[in-house]
Amino acid sequence: MLHYLKENFTNIFEDELIEEINQVGTLKEVKEGEKLIEIGDYVRSMPLLISGVIKILREDEDGDELLLYFLERGDTCAMTLTCCLGQTKSEIRAIAEIDTTLIMIPIQKMEEWTGKYKTWRNFVFQSYHARLTEMFETIDSIAFLKMDERLVKYLQNKQKVTNDSLINSTHQEIAYELHTSRVVVSRLLKKLESLGKIELYRNSIKIISL
C-alpha cells in the first residue's frame, strides 16, 4: 500500500502523513458495478482513490436515478467528509464504474489530521472545491442544456473517465443515469450515428468524434 501512497500522494502529503495513512488505512479493491455506499448508509471510513472510477448517483422517491459526477484517481468523497463529522446519513449512492482500488481511512483520523496537517486540510478543501465545481457543471447541464446536448456531454465524460472510446452501456442504462427514457436515448443516439459522430452496437457505443 505504501507504494500506492507514494506514487499518488507524495507531492500532496508530507512523509509523516503518508506514514500515518499507511498505518491506519486499509486497501480495498472493488469490481465494476460493485456498490460502495447506498443512500441512507452511515459513513464509517473515507476513501482515497488510487485507481479506477467511482460514479456518484442521486435518487428520487420513485427510485429514478441521476448521475451526479465521477470520482477519479486522487479524489475523495465530499459526502464522506461531512458525514463523518455530522454523523448524518449518505445522500448519494456510489458505484464502481470500472474496477477500482482505494485506501479506506477510519473516520476518527480525519478530525485529528485536520488539526495536525496543513496538507491534509488543503487536500480536504480542494476536494470540496472540486466537488462543488462538478455539482455546478451538473446543474448547468440539467438546467441549461437540452437532452441531445446532455447526451453528448455524458458520452464525452464517460469516454474521458474510462479512457476508452468504446462505451459499454445499453441505452437503458444511459437513460437511467440521465433520468430520461430508453426511447429518447435510442432516438438521439441514432441521430448522432447518422451524423457520423458515433457508431452503435449491441451493448456498446463507439465514439468517433463528438
Next chain:
Amino acid sequence: MLHYLKENFTNIFEDELIEEINQVGTLKEVKEGEKLIEIGDYVRSMPLLISGVIKILREDEDGDELLLYFLERGDTCAMTLTCCLGQTKSEIRAIAEIDTTLIMIPIQKMEEWTGKYKTWRNFVFQSYHARLTEMFETIDSIAFLKMDERLVKYLQNKQKVTNDSLINSTHQEIAYELHTSRVVVSRLLKKLESLGKIELYRNSIKIISL
C-alpha cells in the same frame, strides 16, 4: 459588532475566536437587490450572515440565470471558503434578497483559524455540508420535478426565507430564477390561483396555502 457576534455565534465559537473575529472583521450592510459578488470575481473576504438573506445564482453562456439556494442567518458562503485557498474565481453570483447584515472576515485569517480552532473547522465543515445538501435539493428539483412543482417549491422557499406570505416578485423575475419563460410562469401561477392556493396582484403574490 461584538454584540452581533455574541448573539449569533456564542454557542458555536469559543470566546477567544469571537474576540478575534471582532478584531479583524468588518460589519457590512447591504440593501435588497445589491450585488455582493459576481461570477469571475476574486474573493477577498468571507461573509458571516448576521441577518437577512442572500440568494446564490448560477448563469449560463447566454446570461440566463438559475437560483441555486439561499443563505440565511448563521450561514457562510461555501464558494468563498475554497476560493480563498485555491485563488480561483467565483463561479456564482450573490445578491441580497432582502436587506442584510454581515461580518466580513479577511481571507488570510481563514487558513490560520482552521489550524487553530476546532470550532472554526467544524463551522466550516458544517457550512460545506449544508451547501452540498442544498445543492442536492436543487438538483432534485431541476431533474425530477416538473415546472409546476418547481414553482410551488420556489414560492414555499421564498416565503420561508423572507418570512412573509406576500412575495414581491414579478412573473418575469420568477421566470429568470427558475430558468423558464414569463408566459410559462404566468400560466402556472394562474392555475394555482384558480385552485385557491395563491392570490395574484401586480408585482406581488400572496400565498394562501401551498
Next chain:
DNA sequence: TATGAAGTGTAACTTTTGTTACTGCCAACT
C-alpha cells in the same frame, strides 16, 4: 391629462420530451 414603460392574461402554435406499442435481432440455454 396624455404618454409610455412595465406587468399581466391569454390564445395559437412549435418544439421537445415522454409514453405506448410493436417489430426484429441477437445470444444463451434447453
Next chain:
DNA sequence: AGTTGGCAGTAACAAAAGTTACACTTCATA
C-alpha cells in the same frame, strides 16, 4: 433447432414546456 429474454429501432401519439403575438391594466411622469 426452438425458446426465451434482453436489446434496439421506429411509428404514433400525448404531455410539457417554450415562443410569438397581441390586448389590456397599472403607474409614473412628462
